[in-house]
Amino acid sequence: MNSGLMVLHGNHSEALRDILVSWMAAHPLSPLENEVILVQSNGINQWLKLALAHDVSEGGCGIAAALDIKLPARFFWQVYRAVLGKDQVPDSSPFDRPLLTWRLIRLLPELLPEPVFAPLARFLKDDGDMRKLHQLAQRLADLFDQYQVYRADWLEDWGNGLDVLRTSRKGSEPLPENLLWQPQLWRALLADVPESERGTSRAALHQRFLQHAQTIPEDERPAGLPARLIVFGISSLPQQSLEVLAVLGRWTHIFMCVHNPCEHDWSDIIADKDLLRAERARQRRKPGMPQVIAEGDLHQHAHPLLAAWGKQGRDYIGLLNEYDNHESYASTLAPVIPRIDLFTSNGEDTLLHQLQEDILQLRPLAETQEKWPEIDTLKDESLRFSITHSAQREVEVLHDRLLAALAADPTLKARDIIVMVPDINGYAPHIQAVFGLMERSDPRYIPFTVADQGPRQNNPLLGALESLLTLPQSRFAVSDLLDLLDVPSVRQRFGIGEEQLPLLHRWISAANVRWGLHAEQRQSLELPLSPEQNSWFFGLQRMLLGYAVGSGDAWQGIEPLDEIGGLEAALIGPLSHLLNCLDETWRQLSEPAPPQVWGERLQALLSGYFAEDDGDDGFILVRLHTELETWLQACESVNLQAELPLSVVREHWLAQFDQSGLTQPFFGGAVTFATLMPMRAIPFRHVYLLGMNDGDYPRNRVPMDFDLMGRDYRPGDRSRREDDRYLFLEALLSARERLHISWVGRSIHDNTERPPSVLVAQLRDHLAAGWKAQNDGDLIHALTAEHRLQPFNRDYFSKGSELFSYAHEWRAGMDADISADAPQPLPPVGQEGALTLRQLADFLSDPVRSFFRQRLNIYFELEDAGSEDQEPFDINALENWRLQDELIRAQKWALEAGESRQDILRQQLERIERRGELAPGEFAAVLSEDLAEPMETLFASYQSVLDEWPQTLANEALSAETAGVIVSDWLGDLRANASGDRARVVLESIGIIKDRNYRLDRLLPYWVAHLAGHLGGQPMHSIIISKNGTAELPPLEIADAQALWEQLIETWQQGQLRPLPLAVKTAFVWLKKDGTAQSLPDSDAGLAARDAYENHDPANMKFGERDSNPYLARAWPDFATLWSGGEFAELADKLLAPLKNHLSRSSKKGAKE
Known part of the structure; x- marks a missing residue:
């Protein structure tokens, strides 16, 4: 096999892939050699593997094995080591970004006193926690890392004492005075590195590599270099890397596949074309294009979108042309690859294909306007835009469109679809909420996978670790600890079963734990009031005392929690162990320490909180240990011994898990959701772009004002905005059948219009200028769907509407005829156990709530999770009723037992405070006073009524069967007067009178008991004494009471079949x-x-x-x-009017303020 650099260009990545696979099959390596492939993304990696694994009959090799797939930067370092010798090039350079960061953290404080570093000294002023120093060191390390690749000549000059900048046009200029610290800092770094390692920066090694390579004969391939190298799917490499490839071609056969959007030479349609030094272009100029084009005339000869978005690709291809001598290898490739320029037509049948063909042929707008016929937007669905109100609605609309596309084309599979967004972490919850909602048995289920998420974003163990590493700043809220126990590895370490969590949560709530480990930990947050009450140790003490004494008396101001007992009490042990561990960890992490001590602390933290296993958690733990050891070695190599705060160590350690690697699954027979990333021009039949909002894409990255590269552009320089522009172009070209672009184009608050990304706007403007819709319609309007705010909008279910939805759950309420679509009653069910007066009272007070709760077991109330994390500074209405009811019962008992009511009231309030149910300090006194305030008036009224009804009667058993419904309960609080009349005297903690009128809705529970009291055939008074007045229900006629009771039972039966209006x-x-x-x-x-x-x-x-x-x-x-339907009035008259009328006929002498 001949050595040398061979470059294939093509506009379809699949054509390049197929040619590559054919070449590999025709020219296999020896059995023990690995195929070395350079890629820049996991998607390209797996896409190539799948193609190689296809059967030979399908154009593959039958197997994807013996592949060594690498990222470029690491491979080029291995090339340096192979050519220069491993003894000359270490495994890693002391000028690599991670080592530079820690070296700078050590050096910068020493250098700041020098006048040249005054700009940095001003920035680092007031940096007690070293956060600024760490961030600055990271930025500077990244900057010098970029200089080593893109501005090696600057570093060479700086190292030689020249404070100048060489320019792209072969000139030089002095540095501004306020930036002279950069060359001075670089020289300080060089001086700090051992003399034997100063020549190991990438910039220096590269020059040595270029020189030494010329001394090695072409027929003596250095050990460690591959016989063949494949470069695929990379859309940008710096010139330094291309120089390495060119030299490597002396000994290695290099096969490069380059995605090129245009088959003509397009290097001069973008600004700064003079900086490309290639004397020849791989592609020929388009026929009729002038040799020299004035910048003002570019639009007459170039495709406007290619000119606007293609700068990065133009630079890469232009730089590559400097090393590409295609005439030298075209004949060699001919037997297998007849053409080295694999440009193929995209077709002309759809708007998308016409747009892609225009880019391929470098057509200016004038030619586009003349060439293409009018677009029938009803038939041509190749290019569409969607406007929504939120990211959630974007994903919901996407789900419906995918279902429609899959239903319309049986050959379309989920794996043929990719969805890309600017930030997958922002969209992942919405994707799970929509696509993850469907069961596999649901016809609307679409298999999907979310790629590009780093472990830090979706691994529970790392989330728990991050929580532990923020303990010094943590409030130790109830929700924080419960979240920690949601992690299986943590539960396993402390011996807590998942099934025990509800019981533990109940105990924690009953112990009134809110936040804070203990008083000392609260004081560390510099809060003005930091008592022990409502802390974790406060709650633990209550639990332990409750286990010891049950419901006994308080001990040393601790009120026992009497719920603890039996075999379940063993759960206190693991909870106590966890809290003690958290206390120890909090104390350790609060103190700065040198790296070696941090290593010991963090190793102990991992072993103390996480149980090792063989699954994903085990793999993450191994990585955590490895990354920690790597950091310790880095600190040792730069002699960093300074004390570091937790924030610096934590951020570095966890940042290693922010990015996904080449091993993350990408293709799996499912719709792929991914981040828009460079070098991802993989073809898919359908491509969907979401989140194309103005300001979100191209993604903004504010350049550092001390980044000198921005002052003098050179071809190949990386720019986030140029990356995103070229990536958008690649996404457009990778769509084989459909391209769908969506953005949040309406405000969710006021429906005002929001602009799309400038790239989307440019695309829409170009389409509007270049094409026309049939019948003189508005093309862009026809291509754009404006979606409604809610998925249940009637427009999605109306005949003739262009909008549609597969969410049939929303269809039920769409018909204008309400009665026609009214839900049918549920079938009757047999009664489970006897009905209680409380259940009947709940029904009469709220029939609809009773139906959902009693029949359907559905509870719509949402617990406020945050309320568990806050002290009870205020008491809501329900808590106020509960506490006052407790006080009323205690005082009532005191009266019956002959005890002092006032003493019992005071003792009970103290007990409530010791339980942690009132906010600490003076707040407790205020809340106690509010709770006790109505008691004197209430019990004065109560005593007055008792004087009228002096005799206490025993509780009466109630057992009644009506229409097959059995009611069984007890009637208590019964008394008699001197005449032998019977009354039920009840104390109520809430007010029953407002504006001198009865609160009839609050009297309904007593009305139910009042009716029940007549079922035995004896009349009964009901007297309800509240803190703002008294109501008396006189006896009813027995027959009337019986009839009203039967109506109530009959209506209850109906209310169990459907919600009553x-x-x-x-x-x-x-x-x-x-x-x-x-x-x-x-x-x-x-x-x-x-x-x-x-x-x-x-x-x-x-x-x-x-x-x-x-x-x-x-x-x-x-x-x-x-x-x-009229039933509202009927029910009101039947169920509620009797109470109102009964009170109206009675005397209101008790209704007083």
């Missing part, structure tokens, strides 16, 4: 306005009820019943649906 507060407003079944919605009663149900006035803090009740909002989204 009854909103209690709204219904009482309706009844107060004398609403009847004949009242119209626009009557006074109807308007008042509508306002009570739908009113939404946040500015005045006025909200309707629907807004505060998610069950009503789900079943009856507006008053019109609640009202329709």
Whole structure:
């Protein structure tokens, strides 16, 4: 096999791939040699492997084995070692970016006093935690790393004491005075490196390599160099790398496959063309193109998109032309590769193919306008745009479009589709929420894989490690520790089973743990008030004391948690162990230390918190140990012994897991979601680009103001924005059948228009100028779909609409005829156990909520996870009711036992405070006073009623069967007066009177018990004493009570089959306005009820019943649906009017403020 550099150009990557595979099959290496392939992305890596593994009959080699696939930078270093000798070139250079970073961290503080470094000294002022120093060292290490590759001549001059910049046009200029610190810093770095290693920077090694290579005969290939090298799918290499390849071609056969979007010479259609030194161009000039084109006339001879987006590719091809002598190898390749320029037509049948063909043929806009016929947008779906309101809607729209495409073309497979976004980490949750929602059995399931996510973003163990490494700044909130225990490796290390987590969570909640490890840890956060209460150690002490004494008395101010007991109590041991470990880790990590001490600490942290296994966690742990050891070796090699804060060590260690590598799965028979990355011009039948928003793409990277490369452009220089422009061009050219581009083009808040990426705007402008739609239609409008804010918008389900959706879950409510689509009642179910008065009261108070909870076991209330992490500085209405009810029961017991009510009240408040249910300090005193404030008035009223009903009666058993429904419960709080009359006297902690009117909705539970009290055939009074007044329900006629009870049971049965259209507060407003079944919605009663149900006035803090009740909002989204059918009025009259009328007929002497 002949040595030398062979370059194949082509506009289709698959054609280049097929030729490469054919060449490898025709010219196999010896059995023990590996095929060395350079790629720049994991996608190209796996794509090539799949092609090689195809059967020979399908154009493959039958197997993909003996492949050594490398990234360019590491391979070129190996070439230096092979040519110069391993004794001359170390495994890694002291001028590599990681080592430079730590060397700079040591050197910069020593250099800052020198006047030349004043700009850096100003930046590093007030840097107590070394964060600025670390960031600056990283930036400078990256900058000098780039200089070694792209500006080796500068470093050579600086090393020789010349403070100048050589320019791209062979001149030189002195450095500005405020940047003279750069050559001075480079010389300081050189002086700091041992003399034997000073020549091992890439810049210096490269020059030595070029010189030494000329002394080695072409027939003596140095050991370690491959016989053949394949370079595939790389769209940009610096000139230094191309020089290495050119020299390597003296001994190695190099086969380069270059994706070239244009078959003509297009090197002079972009600015700075004079910087390309190639005397010959691989491609010929397009016929009719002038030899010299004025910059103002470029648009007349060039494709505008290629000129706007192709600078990076133009530079790469131009630089490559300097080393490409294709005449010397064309005849050698001819038997297998008849053409070395593999340009093939894209076709002319669709708009996408016409656009790609224009780029291939270098057509200016004028030729485009003359050549192509009008576009039938109804038939041609090759190029489309979508405008949405959010990234979530982008992915939802994508899912529908993919389902439509797969249904329309049976030959299209999920593996033929790629979806690319600017940042996959930002879109991954939306992808999982949409595509991951479907079960495999669902016809809408589409297999998918998310590539390019670094382990740090999606590995739970690394997430747990990051939490541990932030302990000095952590609040130690309840949610933080529970998140830690969600990681299997952590649970396994501490012996906690997944099934034990709910019990542990319940104990933690009952112990009133909120945040903070202990008082000392809280004080470290410099908070003004840092008591032990509500901390983890506070809760642990309560649990341990509860295990020891049960519900006994407090000990040393600690209130026992009496829930702890039995065999389950063993769980306290692992929890205690975990908290003690966290305490020790917090103390260690809070102190700066030299690298060696950090190594010991972090090794202990890994072994102390994570159990080793053979799965993914085991692999991550091995990598963590390896990266830690590599860092320690780097610090040792640069003699870094300074104390480092945790923030610097943490960020470096975890940053090693930010990026994915060449081993991450890419192709797997599924739709691939990936980041838009350079060198990813893999062809797919369908290409989808999401997130093409203005400002998000091209991606912004603010250049460092001290980056001197930006002052003087050279061909091959890397630019993030130019990378993204060329990548967008590659994505457009890689689509074989369809290209779909989406962006968030409307504000989710006010629907205002938002512009797309400037690249999308340029594409749309070019299409509008170059093509026309049939019938003089607006082409861009026809190609663009503006999607609605919500996926359940009626437009997606209306006949004749261009919008569509496969989300049939939203279809149910789309029909205008509400009654036609009303859900059917559920079938009856047998009663499980007897019904209680509490369940009946819950039903009457809120029939819709009762249906969802009792029948469907659905709870719409969302627990506020954040409330577990905060001290109870304020008590919500439910907690206030619970605590006051506890105080009422304790005082009631005191009265019955002959104890001092005031003493019991004080003791109970102290106990509540010791349990951690009140905020610490003076806050507790204020909250205690609020809780106790209504007690005097309440118990004065209670005592007055007891005087009228002095005799205590035993609790009565209730057992009644009505219409097959059994109700079984106890009636308590019964008393009798001197006349022998019976009454139920109840203390209520919430107010039952407002604006001198009864809160009838709050009396409903007592109305149920009042009816039940008459079922034994004896009349009963019900007296409800609250903190703002007393209500009395006089006895009913026994027959009336029985009839009302039967109505209640019958309605309960109906309410278990379907949600009943009854909103209690709204219904009482309706009844107060004398609403009847004949009242119209626009009557006074109807308007008042509508306002009570739908009113939404946040500015005045006025909200309707629907807004505060998610069950009503789900079943009856507006008053019109609640009202329709007339059942609302019927139910209000049947269930609620009797209570209202009964109270109206009775005396209101107890209704007082």
